[in-house]
Amino acid sequence: QVQLQESGPGLVKPSETLSLSCTVSGGSISSYYWSWIRQPPGKGLEWIGSISYSGTTNYNPSLKSRVTISVDTSKNQFSLNLRSVTAADTALYYCARRRVDTFIPGNWFDPWGQGTLVTVSS
Amino acid sequence: QSVLTQPPSVSGAPGQRVTISCTGGDSNIGAGYDVHWYQQLPGTAPKLLIYGHNNRPSGVPDRFSGSKSGASASLAITGLQAEDEADYYCQSYDSSLSGSVFGGGTKLTVL
Numbered sequence: 203q204v205q206l207q208e209s210g211p212g213l214v215k216p217s218e219t220l221s222l223s224c225t226v227s228g229g230s231i232s233s234y235y236w237s238w239i240r241q242p243p244g245k246g247l248e249w250i251g252s253i254s255y256s257g258t259t260n261y262n263p264s265l266k267s268r269v270t271i272s273v274d275t276s277k278n279q280f281s282l283n284l285r286s287v288t289a290a291d292t293a294l295y296y297c298a299r300r301r302v303d304t305f306i307p308g309n310w311f312d313p314w315g316q317g318t319l320v321t322v323s324s
Numbered sequence: 325q326s327v328l329t330q331p332p333s334v335s336g337a338p339g340q341r342v343t344i345s346c347t348g349g350d351s352n353i354g355a356g357y358d359v360h361w362y363q364q365l366p367g368t369a370p371k372l373l374i375y376g377h378n379n380r381p382s383g384v385p386d387r388f389s390g391s392k393s394g395a396s397a398s399l400a401i402t403g404l405q406a407e408d409e410a411d412y413y414c415q416s417y418d419s420s421l422s423g424s425v426f427g428g429g430t431k432l433t434v435l
Contacts, residue, residue, distance in 0.1 A: 237424075246326055247362075247370065247413055249424040262423055296369055303376065308417030309424065310360035312372035312381065 204229040206297050206315035213321050214291075220284040220320055224297030231255050231278045235300035237311060238271060238282045240293040248293075252300050253280055287322045294319050327352065328414050328427035335433040336404045344399045344430045346414030352425060354395030357417040361390055361399045364411040364429075373412070374399065401432070409434045 210222035224236070238250040251261035253271040261269050265284070273280040284291060295318055298311040329347040336342040346359055353359055358377045362370035372381050374390040377397060387402045397416075401408055414427040 246429045247415075247426040249426065251423070260422055263421055301375070306358050306376035306379075308357035308360075310358075310372065310375045310415060311362075311370075311424075312375070314369045314371070317369050 204313060208297050208315045208318040212319060214287055215324050216288055216322055217286055220287050222282045222295055223279050226278045231275055236280045237298050237300045239296045239298055242293045289322050292322045326428040327425035330427035330430045333431045335435055337435045338404055340404045341402045344412050346397045346427050348395050351420040352416045352418040355419055359392055359397035360415045362413045404434055406434050
């Protein structure tokens with residue numbers, strides 16, 4: 203079955219750019235939307251944004267000015283860039299596949315990667 | 325402040341039934357978008373529990389069920405077991421944000 207694995211630096215300095223990748227295995231990245239979701243330590247989940255295999259994106263309005271999500275179908279990967287980070291961006295970052303169904307309004311996420319902790323600190 | 329509202333905690337004894345509520349508004353659950361539920365065991369990633377407000381992925385016991393009414397939804401767990409102790413999150417789509425929204429999460433304690 204499809205599995206996702208996040209990778210990237212675990213420590214980023216304030217004002218710099220957080221960059222993470224998610225590698226999809228066990229299936230093709232094509233024909234689906236893919237998403238990033240984060241969880242600050244001890245807090246709830248926040249959707250960051252999603253991208254289709256063809257590159258169509260949509261972002262959380264609260265992060266839109268700082269976020270770029272891109273896809274590389276040749277590597278079966280998609281990536282997250284979050285600019286100008288502060289301590290408030292410290293979180294577990296998860297990648298996930300976005301699912302839809304003709305008869306189910308909206309979308310959900312399955313499966314999820316194991317998550318990677320990114321700490322913003324000097 | 326999450327767009328969807330969940331109680332911070334619920335508890336129940338083994339074998340009992342518990343419910344977790346998820347309240348939204350006119351641009352998400354009340355607009356007809358379905359509610360999905362995730363279980364997050366300690367130290368692990370969230371796992372899809374219920375989708376389309378009452379469909380279970382393969383492997384999820386039928387002790388878990390979802391329902392929806394108006395702008396609210398509920399997750400019910402019957403025959404509570406110690407292994408059910410986890411954080412539970414609801415999620416829906418919000419048309420005003422053009423994206424997904426989550427509840428703040430509910431910690432289930434099995435007494």
